[in-house]
Amino acid sequence: MSYPLDAPTYIPKTLFVKYLDDYVERFNIQPKYLTSVESSTFDDDKKCWSIMAHDMAKSTIVRFTAKFLVVASGENSAENIPMIPGLQSFPGDVVHSSSYKSGKSYSGMNVLVIGSGNPGMEFAYDLAAYGANTSVIIRSPVCTRTIYYFLTWKH
Incomplete structure (x- = not known):
């Protein structure tokens, strides 16, 4: 999803956050808030990632599998x-x-x-x-x- 044509060359934080919100809505992404990744391992046989995370809101461990894993912790x-x-x-x-x-x-x-x-x-x-x-x-x-x-x- 591209930035709007009228977006400035340097995107300020407020516009970047709006872009992320629009992205989440457009692609029906359901973020998992208050969740901390505990481990991630690649399964060579199944060719996928196995991720174990701690859902802090529910005090439970949740498991995910994914073909791709993107680590984007940044700021x-x-x-x-x-x-x-x-x-x-x-x-x-x-x-x-x-x-x-x-x-x-x-x-x-x-x-x-x-x-x-x-x-x-x-x-x-x-x-x-x-x-x-x-x-x-x-x-x-x-x-x-x-x-x-x-x-x-x-x-």
Whole structure:
């Protein structure tokens, strides 16, 4: 399913979530919420995956079989905030990307975003739009351009 023709080049979070909701509805996907995958093994004889999951809402173990297995935990995976010297004594907020909601409450504050992937860049933009003094730290050099640059680029 393609994005709508009028979708911007860089999809903001709200439009991406709407796209996922539309995708689920169009293809009649029935997500299993509050379910944690415990194991997945490939059966060479049957040529399929056997998945064991814990349904936390019902406190039961459920089993699935599938021809294909896609692991797409991404930004929805468990938080992993690395041990950074001095972080325990830092008086400000430390927020993982999976918990970030909006830059509104950071207006007028100094905020450091660690990482230049899609979430990091989206959060930095959102924070700056709400008036936070935003800085970004990245591990290695990257080339970034504003949307204006892409809209005015001539071949």
